[in-house]
Structure formats: structure tokens, C-alpha cells
Amino acid sequence: MKLQTQGIGYETAKALASQGLSVTIGCRDSAKAGTALQRIREAVPSARVDSVALDLADLTSVRDCAKRVLDSGVQYDVWINNAGVMACPKMSTAQGFEYQLGINHLGHFALTTEVLPGLQAADKPVRIINVASAAHQFGKIDFNDLMRDQKYDAWEAYGQSKLANIMFTYELARRLGPGSKVTANCLHPGVVKTELGRYMIADGQKTWYMPLLLEGFKVFMLEPEQGAATSIHLASQPDLASETGKYYVSCRRAVSSNDSYDREVAAKLWERSVELTSVAAAPAPVAAEPAVVAAASS
Template sequence: MSDEWTAERMPDLSGERVVVTGANSGLGFEATTAFARKGAHVVMACRSRERGREAMVDVREAVPGASLTLGKLDLADLDSVRAFAETFDEEFGSLDILCNNAGVMAIPRRETEQGYEMQFGVNHLGHFALTGLLLDALRASPGESRVVTQSSGLHENGEMDFDDIDGEDEYDEWDAYAQSKLANLLFAYELQRRLDSAGVEDVTSIGCHPGYAATNLQRRGPEMAGSRLRLAAMRVANAVVAQSAETGALPMLYAATAEDVAGGDYVGPTGLKNMRGYPGKQESSDRSRDEDDARRLWELSEERTGVSFDI
């Protein structure tokens, strides 16, 4: 395909059903708007119902007649993940595209409701559980369905510290973030390997990253840490270096809809240092392709979430 792939090149998605986590802001909001513009019914999976409702109003202003449902999903609480999946199955039954998009970045050490380090818990464990719980719905789709998992270029700095996965002995917010983003890709690729091994041809798993996009994601860590200096630096970087959230959402949209995407692909911006520009296929780090780490992470994730994939 052309290097200049934009959301206008997405196919007609009328009759398709899409779940986007973190749909109320940033990349999730832009992806929701783009999917709705192409006729999909989008289930906006949001932690805050209030912010979700406000975002629905904004999407409908941009796309009159947009087909939307608001779903309550707190990825930091596995009970909430189960409740969301159960409600989805009751209301819809089948799913065409799952965008594992929501996340937290470089925050002071916090724990999820189940006591896991927050970045690993939200960015990886919550989405691992959600995907497993929605797998039957993905397989019930009449055509090919896709699982798109949002990573980051910073996954290249990541290393799986299985001896201290929760940073209880030593914690650095950026190391924890990079580890969680590496976990996203290990999961995405291992899911595809397991689908292939089981002969499942109607579900495809793809990894992606947005490059450097200006969103609220960068603000939360400095705000939680009370660092005015870091917050000011983030604002300057977002204004000077970052691309827009709308452009940053393109790799996720490409991974979710482009015809030339295959299971196990990795999609990101193809411009300056893979931080900006139009989306295309890329190579992720060697660590992200480590099958031993992927199997170990999978087993740990099943143990922690209580979710097993029926494949």
C-alpha cells in the first residue's frame, strides 16, 4: 500500500462491532471516531462513565448518527474486566475488532485492586484477561476478527524481570513502563502462535505503536508525582516534537483494518525515527520475539488473572 495511508482508506465497516479500551481520550477517542465514521458500532470501554459520556457527545458531534455503546471497564480491577466481558457477551455475542489501547505511563508505584504493580497490571494483565474473556465473541464473528494490542517504541528498553515483576524490591517508573510495553508485544505474538498452533484461522493478533503522539498519557505520571518541572517538560515536548493524537491513532487503525496486515505483524509510524508519520509494518525488538519469555509471561498471566484461552 502507499506510504501515505490515512483513515480515509479504511474499508466500510458497516455491521462490524469494535471494542476500544480507553476510548474517552487520546488515541482511543480518535480511533473511536474513525471507526464510527466508517459505519462500525463501537463499544467505548472507559474507566469513568462520566468521561465516557462526555466523549460520546464529542464523537457524535464529529460523526452525526455514530453508533456507540458505553461500557464500564477498569483495567486495574480484574473483577471489572470480567463484568465488562459478561455484559458484552449478553448484549452482543460477537466481536470483529478488539483494540487493547488503554494504558498508564511512567507513574509512581501503585497497585491494582488485586495487588499487582499498576503499569504491568493495567497495560498487560487487564488486556490479557479481556482478550481471553472475549475470545469466544471474536471467534463468533462471521469473518476474520482482529486483536490489536497497543505497545510503544519504548518496549525496546524493556526487559522482563520475572524475579521482581511488580517492582517490590526496586522500582523505576520508566523501567516498569518499558517492561509493560514489552509484555504487550510478547502477548500479541504468543497469542498468534497459539492461534496458529490450534488451527484457528479466523482470529488474528497484531501489535502496534503510535510513535510520539500528544495525549494526556504523558501528563499523568508527572501529575501523580507532583513534579511541575516534568509536567512542563512534557508540555513542551508535546507541542514541539509530538504528532497529533489523530495521526498517532493511524497505526492502530491500520493494524485493525488494512488488507495487507497478517498475524504477528508490528505496525507503527514510518517517519522520523519511527516517531511520526504514516503507518506501516516494522520490526520490533529481539526481546519481543523471545518465545521462552512469551510462554513464561503467558503462564504467569493465566495464574494472576485466572483466565485461560480456549484455543
């Protein structure tokens, strides 16, 4: 399963298809999905790719997608949560969640926990990979204003959503427990030339110079295929089959922020996420811990 139809998501899907994997992409726009599938097939004639409807801003769509995945009987080897939004104005999802937390964290949380029983039932190694960001380092989980209703800052909200990605990954690894065939890892893809910054450009009507700055900064950005490298590494390297609860940057183990390793906050975020999304399949904590949860320096 590969989520997203362009940028890092597209390049990851194309690369995995070229390795002989059967790839499913999830997206909310059927026309864009069709274009992405056509491009992949043109680039990789032997590709086995299809798509499934998914709007992470609507939990009804998320649940429908999860049901279709489970009903399909497909036994996935890799599950990548890649889609996201960044620094958007104050907006809300269909369920009234702050847009960035709703899409970047709660949508992926609900989808992953809903399909988890199917991933576990396959009784084989399955890799769950969450695309986070170095922006988690300025993120704070504020349970008193999780939806940023009292005070909204686009970058603070983005940082919180990316920190949530990492804490979700670590907590999932802990709840799966030692010896689980399903693993969970996360990564920072780098600063990549994608449409992720589209809201910053749109805001150029208020800040006229932002589009110019972004255009100039592209010289220092990674190409999408470079940004996809770490996702592909985690998805395909044989020696990472049992790796879990880790954070990667540039295909190497890295250390995430101190806050990201706060187990009490992670457990509380998990329970709050369950309440908000009403997922029914979230795994309970296990008594034992994985051998290593905190990432080590490379």
C-alpha cells in the same frame, strides 16, 4: 470494541464510526464515556456508538465487562486494546499488581482471553489490535520481580509492561494457529499529545522543571488523530485481514526488540499471566506455527 475515551482511543473510535462501524468504548468513568459518545455523535451524526463500564485496574470489573460483551451477542470485527498508564509512581491495582503491568498488560490480557471464545464463535475474520510502544525496547520481563517489589523504577516498569504487550500479541498469534480467522497484531502509535504523561507532570512537585520540558516537547509530538493512524490502519485495511503476529509503526511493518521474539519467555509470561488473572478461557498452544510470526523490516 474500542477501549478509551480520549486521546488516541477517542480519535480511533471516531474514525471507525465514520467508516460505518458500530463502536463500543470501554471506560471506568461513566461521565467521561458520555462526553466522548456525545462528541463522536456531534462529529459523525450517523455514528453508532455506545459504552461499557471497564476498569482495567480491577479484574472484577474486567470480568464483568467480558461477561456483558459475551452476553450481548454482538459479533465484533475488531477488538482494540488501547488504554494505558505511563511512568507512574509505585501503585497497585485492586488485586495488588504493579499498576503499569496490571493495567497495560494483565487487564488487557484477562479481558481479551475472556472474550476470545465469543470472537472465535462468530466464525468470521476478527482483528485483535494491541497498542504497545517503542518503550518496549528498554523493557525486560523479570520473573523474579515481576511486580517490581524489590526495586521500583517507573520507566523500567513501563518498559516491561509494553514489552509484555508485544509478547502477548505474538504468543496469542501462535496459540490461535495458522488459518485462524482471529488475528493479533500490535503497534507503536508514536509520541503523542495525550494525558499519558500526567504522572510525570504530577511529579513536577519533586522535579519542578518536568512540566516545562513536557510543554516544550509538545512541539515535536504527534496530534492524537496522527497517533491513532496506525490503529485505524490495522483495523480497516482490507489487505491486512489475515495479517497476524506483527508489529507496526507509522502504518508499516517494523521489527520489535530482540527480546520480544523470545518464545520461551513469551510462553512463560503467558502462563504466569493466566495464574495471576485466573482466566478460564486462555487458548492452549497449537502444534503448528503461523506462516510468519516475527515481523519483517519495512
